[in-house]
Amino acid sequence: MALLEVENLSVEYNTKSGCVLALRNVSFSLDEGEVLGIVGESGSGKSTLALALSGLLERSAVIKAHRMTFCGVDLLGNIESVRGTGVFMVFQDPFSSLNPLMKIRQQLFEAIKVRCDRAKLSFNEDEARKEAIELLKEVRITDPEDVLERYPHQLSGGQTQRVMIAMALAEKPKLLIADEPTTALDVITQAQVLSVFKNVVNRRHMSMIFITHDLAVASQICDRIMVLYGGMVQEMGSTSEVLKDPKHPYTLGLIGSIPNKSKEEGELSSIKGYYTTTGIRGCLFSPRCPFVREGCTKGVPRLNAVDGRLVRCINYGEQYE
Amino acid sequence: MSVPKLFKNPASALGLAIVVLFYAWSILEGTLQVLGYALNDPRLGWILLPYNPFETSIQNTLLPPSFSHLMGTDDLGRDIFSRVLYAAPIDALVSVCVVAGAVLIGGALGLTAGFFGGYADEANMRVTDLFLAFPALILALTIEYTFGRGAFYATLAMLIVWWPTYARLFRAEALRIKKMKFVDAALLSGLSRLEIIAKHFVRPSLNTVLSYFTIDLGNVILFYSVLSFLGLGQQPPYPEWGAMVASGLNYFPKWWWYSLCPGIVITIVVIGAALLGDALRDYIAGET
Amino acid sequence: MGVIGYIIGRAIRSFFLVLGVAALTFLLTHVVAPNPAYIWAGPHASKSVVQAVIQEYKLNQPYYVQLFYYILSTLSFNYGVSPYFKEPVSTLIATYLPRTLEIVVFAMVITAFLGIYGGAFAAAHKDRAPDYAVRVFYLVSWSMPPFLVALLLQLFLAYELKLLPPNLLADPALTPPKEITGFLLVDALIEHDYAFFYSALRHLVLPTLSLALISFGIITRIMRSSMLQSMRGDFYRTAIMKGIGRRRAIYVHALKNSLIPVITLLALTFSFMIAGSVVIEEVFSYQGIGYLVTQALYNYDYPTLVGSTVVIAIFVILANFVADVMYALVDPRIRLGGGETE
Ligand SMILES: Nc1ncnc2c1ncn2[C@@H]1O[C@H](COP(=O)(O)OP(=O)(O)OP(=O)(O)O)[C@@H](O)[C@H]1O
Numbered sequence A: 001m002a003l004l005e006v007e008n009l010s011v012e013y014n015t016k017s018g019c020v021l022a023l024r025n026v027s028f029s030l031d032e033g034e035v036l037g038i039v040g041e042s043g044s045g046k047s048t049l050a051l052a053l054s055g056l057l058e059r060s061a062v063i064k065a066h067r068m069t070f071c072g073v074d075l076l077g078n079i080e081s082v083r084g085t086g087v088f089m090v091f092q093d094p095f096s097s098l099n100p101l102m103k104i105r106q107q108l109f110e111a112i113k114v115r116c117d118r119a120k121l122s123f124n125e126d127e128a129r130k131e132a133i134e135l136l137k138e139v140r141i142t143d144p145e146d147v148l149e150r151y152p153h154q155l156s157g158g159q160t161q162r163v164m165i166a167m168a169l170a171e172k173p174k175l176l177i178a179d180e181p182t183t184a185l186d187v188i189t190q191a192q193v194l195s196v197f198k199n200v201v202n203r204r205h206m207s208m209i210f211i212t213h214d215l216a217v218a219s220q221i222c223d224r225i226m227v228l229y230g231g232m233v234q235e236m237g238s239t240s241e242v243l244k245d246p247k248h249p250y251t252l253g254l255i256g257s258i259p260n261k262s263k264e265e266g267e268l269s270s271i272k273g274y275y276t277t278t279g280i281r282g283c284l285f286s287p288r289c290p291f292v293r294e295g296c297t298k299g300v301p302r303l304n305a306v307d308g309r310l311v312r313c314i315n316y317g318e319q320y321e
Numbered sequence B: 001m002s003v004p005k006l007f008k009n010p011a012s013a014l015g016l017a018i019v020v021l022f023y024a025w026s027i028l029e030g031t032l033q034v035l036g037y038a039l040n041d042p043r044l045g046w047i048l049l050p051y052n053p054f055e056t057s058i059q060n061t062l063l064p065p066s067f068s069h070l071m072g073t074d075d076l077g078r079d080i081f082s083r084v085l086y087a088a089p090i091d092a093l094v095s096v097c098v099v100a101g102a103v104l105i106g107g108a109l110g111l112t113a114g115f116f117g118g119y120a121d122e123a124n125m126r127v128t129d130l131f132l133a134f135p136a137l138i139l140a141l142t143i144e145y146t147f148g149r150g151a152f153y154a155t156l157a158m159l160i161v162w163w164p165t166y167a168r169l170f171r172a173e174a175l176r177i178k179k180m181k182f183v184d185a186a187l188l189s190g191l192s193r194l195e196i197i198a199k200h201f202v203r204p205s206l207n208t209v210l211s212y213f214t215i216d217l218g219n220v221i222l223f224y225s226v227l228s229f230l231g232l233g234q235q236p237p238y239p240e241w242g243a244m245v246a247s248g249l250n251y252f253p254k255w256w257w258y259s260l261c262p263g264i265v266i267t268i269v270v271i272g273a274a275l276l277g278d279a280l281r282d283y284i285a286g287e288t
Numbered sequence C: 001m002g003v004i005g006y007i008i009g010r011a012i013r014s015f016f017l018v019l020g021v022a023a024l025t026f027l028l029t030h031v032v033a034p035n036p037a038y039i040w041a042g043p044h045a046s047k048s049v050v051q052a053v054i055q056e057y058k059l060n061q062p063y064y065v066q067l068f069y070y071i072l073s074t075l076s077f078n079y080g081v082s083p084y085f086k087e088p089v090s091t092l093i094a095t096y097l098p099r100t101l102e103i104v105v106f107a108m109v110i111t112a113f114l115g116i117y118g119g120a121f122a123a124a125h126k127d128r129a130p131d132y133a134v135r136v137f138y139l140v141s142w143s144m145p146p147f148l149v150a151l152l153l154q155l156f157l158a159y160e161l162k163l164l165p166p167n168l169l170a171d172p173a174l175t176p177p178k179e180i181t182g183f184l185l186v187d188a189l190i191e192h193d194y195a196f197f198y199s200a201l202r203h204l205v206l207p208t209l210s211l212a213l214i215s216f217g218i219i220t221r222i223m224r225s226s227m228l229q230s231m232r233g234d235f236y237r238t239a240i241m242k243g244i245g246r247r248r249a250i251y252v253h254a255l256k257n258s259l260i261p262v263i264t265l266l267a268l269t270f271s272f273m274i275a276g277s278v279v280i281e282e283v284f285s286y287q288g289i290g291y292l293v294t295q296a297l298y299n300y301d302y303p304t305l306v307g308s309t310v311v312i313a314i315f316v317i318l319a320n321f322v323a324d325v326m327y328a329l330v331d332p333r334i335r336l337g338g339g340e341t342e
């Protein structure tokens, strides 16, 4: 049985100026130990998906899903019982994701205590301290005793993300969701933090959903990749195949905009035009698609299975939803 | 969100209704009073009122509220409802004068300080700090005592304690606007600095200050009622809301309506301004 | 810089503000005042009294001499003699101010509690019934003139329900304890006069409640919006996501982070309450500093009015200083340095 199963998940934000359909009928499943990458440009609904899975959407958001289960638990109704110990999420901005008024020690202890309470174990400060130090070592923080007594503003961005990972490990979740965890970091730190993620996930045999707008980063860590555009899955398949042989024109464009690759070709073949999803008939990507043709605006293409992959493009079967 | 839709919200509609009613009545009644004064026929001032607000009557002292006297009568047998209505224009006038004056002074000083920065800004901050170190009421009392009592001096005193808040507000606005790109462009285009302030800073900052302005009309009325309660408003026999409450204190609690009715009227007007101000703030926030 | 440097900086700033207060009141009472001598002496003073006043306040000297002596006397708490009470103004203030501070302290505690938890509670139930209830309550209490709040409390709690005495400092049949600190409750305790203590305590309930009611609205309002902002923050989402429970996330994580603007506001509330005491003490005939100010106003007693104004301003500056220090103690970003302060 898959760890996470999502079937036709849609999310709509109701704001004063109207409704935004941020996710449309997203379906996927995730096995134990698997790492799924979610890529797509800004506004494509990546964060919305992550927040929906961890039950953190604001109240104005309307979630609909045929099914959204985690280890057989329905996430729509019973998210509280799997928070932290089941699903743990690391946010994009390291500088705001920890409570600025609490020491790292207190925040780690809180996480350890949640796990102890759930497992009906007693919480012991001394043991918690030892455990916290072990965890900080595991995420390669060099001076764990010192870091424990610090406040978040005394840590660097990379250190904070490591502390977040340590906090995740403290709760021993089955699924780790990371929403662009390295975007706010400089290149060197980025690589280091990325390798911590890789290590931790391998060693602990956790599943992970790794969100990024950068295909290059996704290719280093993910088993499978899901490409989102306008809140819809455009392409999904194993990382190596998607990268080697992108089928959807949007995926092709994304690969084209990886910097070092396009430099070789002498020019930056990024995607033309601006991201927008309003007032478009048919395929949402059609206004920017270099291969656009008549059939593209007839309707929204179906997500077709092609060579063990899913692709939403009429080039692989002219069928509509 | 369009303007009519804004007032679909019952609270906002209530606020708008109260404020419009209060100021419309004040303009009407105030005009009649001025006219009566100019034509030497004060009766014009109470032509719309159920009773002459100055007419005393020994038989009718301290009557409880009834259909003939909606808010009862006072110790001299005067109709409190008529007196409350008669006193409205002065509160309306004072509130507009104080807030508008504070916006002008605070706007001029705050915008220039925020725009030029440096010493101008430092001086502005220190002076406003100083004014804000006094409880506003206490400073206003002392100022009014020094210059004289009455609505005019009350307005002056309030203006002096009111402008620093606006100077702060406009300064913050100026700093916010200054960060925007078009200011650099304007500077490059060779406009003088004062022209730039006039062109690019005044309008947008007024937008932001508008809701504050509206709520503040109520605050000034509240503040003025306290001054008048302490005997620093218009002098008797001219009716004043706060002063009426104060003279009713001697008859409290047996003749409770004497103090409570004018007090409740003040509350209603202030609530109206606060509700309207909140509605405007939401509206402006939704626009930008 | 560290916390010590920060506190010293604030202390210096406060001292300059006190000098500024002296300069500003000097400007008002000696320079722009029409006819300072007559104002200082009072409207009914005889020629010789006016002459004496001119001598005492050095009104015939150049302004810089006057200013020098004025600042000197301000800093040495010498504000002249009250023509109405016939006592030194500083003695009067020493008697009346502590009584007001007593009710203000109690009122601050109630206001802080009501404001902080009311605001947090409203934010936790945003756009639902409890939120609307809290918002209506603070809108109304904030829009009521202070005298109306006081009158309504007096009417219901004292006259209707007869739970509390309607006015005065204490039962007039009791002899007040010797004035040691000026704080009635403290003095009564020192003298072991428990009957007076109990009476004074009952008498200060209504003024205290009135002060709390007129001021808790601002704190609630700011606390609510500050909470809403904290609850949009990532750290709050982290707290929820960890599974510590909504209640702990709100009332421990978000609440603590929302307190920072409220601390600054508490100093403002202090200033607001002292001003409010002018009206409230009038209604309850409670003889504190507010009562002293109104008496000075009614009886053309300028030295008492100006002296009270200056002392009150100094206390407000002090309250701001305390708030700044508290702020530093709550926020590690200031306490330990290194962080950004907005
Ligand atoms: N709280 C919100 N209220 C209303 N609309 C929202 C809200 N959050 C996101 N949206 C909208 O939903 C869509 C998806 O947003 P989302 O944050 O999921 O994108 P994203 O892929 O994470 O982008 P980024 O790469 O910038 O983080 C966008 O169009 C956005 O404008």
Ligand SMILES: [Mg+2]
Pocket (backbone or CB within 6 Å): A046, A047, A048, A179
């Ligand atoms: Mg995002």
